[in-house]
Amino acid sequence: MRESSRGLLLAVGAYLVWGVMPMYVVLMEGIGAIELIGWRILASLVVAAIIVTVVRGWSRIRAVLRDRRSMLFLCLSGVAILANWTVFAYAVLSQHIVETSLGYFLNPILSVVLAVVVLRERLRPAQWVAVGISSVAVVVLVVGYGTFPWIALVLAVSFGTYGLLKKQVGAKVDAITGFTIETAATLPISMAMLVGSIVIVGPTILEVSPGQQWAVLGFGVVTALPLMLFSAAARRVSLATLGFTQYIAPSMSLAFGVLVMGEPMPLERLVGFAIVWLALAVLMVDLVVAERSRRRALAVPLPAP
Known part of the structure; x- marks a missing residue:
């Protein structure tokens, strides 16, 4: 199998796992959201430590711990993804x-x-058009649906900030090392959330079935798996390919929310989504055109001296 084909399968696998994440969280209904995130961090850290041990990656962990700049961005990215997980x-x-x-x-x-x-x-003209269209979509959702979509915007901003911070680290830190350090960095905050939730509300994990408790323990695997798949895919496929595959997860979530959980999709919300999809279509076309232009530029031989 070609590397590009393998990379596409890995990317699809990552986003399929992220797409079923709402279904997985629904399995743990009855556990408080704040408490659940605390358990998720603990489970993720245990899984990360096992993986690092298996791949003999503790030397890479120690190397990053000595790099203050990388540590700063990883700690900040950990906070960003913690906020994302909590709201999610x-x-x-x-x-x-x-x-x-x-x-x-x-x-x-x-x-x-x-x-x-x-x-x-600096943005290309088509990117500005996409930003403008998406702004209209938010206005339509606010006016037509009557509520500000704060959950959607917090998720988008927190995950975008996470990606931006990870970009500052670049190729210096591999996926497993970065995941381990940023998860460990959020441990004090998440433990404060966990203890606070247990003190105020009580340990809701003790009120659910054993199957749900096992699902909480499995949260670490479900968190780490798509990250590793995505990291492997990113080294094998183009940015344009990743750009298209990333819509698998929200499409699955949308279908699950409407068709399975019976969440409302009135006309005004549907119109808002349609405008967002239009903005994404503009963005993806621009990404493909830019990628082709870049490849053509790289293919042009340099003039002989």
Whole structure:
């Protein structure tokens, strides 16, 4: 199998796992969202430690710990993904799955905005058009549906910020090392959330079935698996290919929320989603054109001296 084909399968696998994440969280209904995130961090850290031990990666961990710049960005990215996970768990357990899908549809566009604001990157005209269209979509959702889509925007901004921070680390830190360190960095916050939730609400994990308790323990595997698949895919396929596959997960979440969980999809919300999809179509076409132009430029031989 060609490397590009293998990379595509890995990318699809990663987003399929992320796509079933709402279904997995629903299995743990009855556990408080804040408490659930605390257990997720603990389970993820245990899984990460096992993987690092198996691949003999502790030397890479020690090397990154001596790099202050990388440590700073990994700690910040850990906080960003913790915020993302917390809002996601709250949204799924409170039956706002459709709004989580909107957040991940908006994520590519919010990432473009963050690149302009933080990295001072210059956008191509089509990217500006996509940003403008998506802004209209948010207005339509607010006016037509009557509520501000804060869950969607927090998910999009937090995940976009996570990607931006990870970009600052670059290829210096592999996926497993980065995942382990950023998860460990969130441990004090997540443990405070866990203890606070248990003190205020009580240990809700003791009130659910053994199957649900095992699902909580398996959360670490479900968290780490798509990350490793995605990391392997990113080294094998183009940015354009990854750009298209990333819509698998929110599409699955949207279908699950509407068709299985029975969440409402009135006309005004459907119109808002349709405008977001239009913005994404513009963004993807621009990405494909830019990728082809880059390849043509690389294929042109340099003039002889």
